[in-house]
Ligand SMILES: *Cc1c(COP(=O)(O)O)cnc(C)c1O
């Protein structure tokens with residue numbers, strides 16, 4: 001197996017594969033380091049294709065010596081060709097990676113599957129997380145499946161659907177009166193004196209690895225090819241940077257003929273610290289106070305913001321933001337052109353794709369992948385009032401009278 005150590009992203013200091021996340025020398029973030037030199041491209045590809053229909057088919061690129069088993073699993077979500085969306089935006093080839101099709105309906109099942117497997121390997125009995133909503137759903141469900149005790153911390157103003165879809169799993173649900181950044185700070189404090197596995201605090205280096213599998217799947221589903229451009233939502237920036245890492249690792253092994261494509265990040269205007277820094281041409285400097293309907297992306301102090309910014313610049317991409325009304329329109333646009341109903345985060349991503357298309361950033365010859373990370377049923381309020389319902393009496397006359405205009409147009 002190719003996993004080697006934890007290593008500091010800033011100074012390169014090496015650490016054992018334990019529950020730690022910050023460098024003792026320079027306080028930089030730790031990440032998992034691999035030695036991929038022993039992997040033969042043809043043999044690795046054969047192993048992947050013969051592997052299970054879950055993220056564990058990519059076990060050679062995940063932080064375990066032996067591929068663990070997990071009860072709920074994640075991954076192998078559909079990649080859909082979206083010709084009607086492409087036509088509406090004047091683009092050539094657009095694909096939708098629908099990660100709402102995971103067990104708890106968001107991409108968070110990928111990161112939680114990896115983090116919980118590591119928590120179990122390290123012998124933890126209790127798992128926990130600081131969540132903007134989807135992570136709460138996922139940790140509660142995967143902990144229930146694994147028979148682990150769980151504590152889930154969320155901001156108290158979270159969407160009701162996400163609260164209900166978390167509490168049902170029998171987790172200890174803690175609603176913190178504050179923003180996500182307050183929740184995260186509380187969890188960081190709690191993790192220092194409790195023997196709990198906080199999936200996105202002390203297990204964050206492992207958690208983050210799960211996001212690479214989105215890139216692996218996209219490449220595999222395109223016949224081991226890299227698209228020209230990927231559009232990805234940005235909260236902490238972890239998903240965005242790890243998708244690029246996934247393509248780069250497969251390129252290094254020889255599974256792909258190139259590494260990461262042009263990377264476009266998407267934020268909500270009401271919480272856009274990385275997009276603001278991109279536009280101003282400086283670094284992500286101070287935390288912002290979120291005010292947006294895209295609550296799953298509402299991180300005002302993004303841990304991987306600087307790396308996301310650097311990646312967008314290096315890859316010829318961007319980090320853009322869109323207003324709440326554009327987010328609602330994005331949800332409707334995706335739904336009516338592809339049949340995929342996404343939550344507010346997917347509205348952000350779709351609206352940013354539209355913005356890039358309108359700005360002329362995308363050549364019609366490009367193959368573009370739109371990463372849809374969550375399910376519309378979890379943020380129903382975003383579409384309330386965006387369409388009309390025709391109410392009729394139960395008679396043919398009433399129906400025909402009410403819809404005469406539409407019936408004429410259809411004839
Ligand atoms: C968590 C989340 C993201 C992005 O998370 P990062 O912190 O940037 O890795 C994107 N979309 C949805 C729906 C999420 O829940």
Ligand SMILES: [Zn+2]
Pocket residue numbers: 008009010011012013023024025026027028
């Ligand atoms: Zn360091």
